[in-house]
Amino acid sequence: MQPFFEQHPLRFECTGCGRCCVAGDDHFVFLSAAEAEAIRRHLQLSPRWFRRRYLARLEQGELVAASGPGGRCVFLDREEKCRIYPVRPLQCRSYPFWPEVVRSRTSWQREARRCEGINRGKTVATGRIRNLVNACMAAEAD
Ligand code: SF4
Ligand code: SF4
Known part of the structure; x- marks a missing residue:
């Protein structure tokens, strides 16, 4: 069966509230090595300082x-803006079109309680959502 997003138009418009940039205990912003390096370069920091100040490793590495x-x-500044917006990682670029969010109406509506941009604004093209979902799944498989 096709996932929910393939069958129903989804609306989304980010308000810039910054809520998705404040994690709960079990939420993390995952970075690939390439993404981390792009961020480091964007901030023009030394590798050592960047590692110590901005990165962490979970138990599984x-x-x-x-x-x-x-x-x-x-990376969230005092004005609730992303300091690395042009080079933000896939996890942030693809939100809220994550596979586990767009797979069913229930998961989409559950996420809408966290993100006020969900069900707001114009319909997002299904092809764009599909590309983001596929990119997330490819990153997960890496
Ligand atoms: S929670 Fe939703 S509306 Fe708020 S900044 Fe994040 S994506 Fe945008
Ligand atoms: S990297 Fe930027 S967009 Fe992603 S969670 Fe952090 S502040 Fe938010």
């Missing part, structure tokens, strides 16, 4: 963005 007080992403 996954690379993630460090989080600050209250679970704020380390």
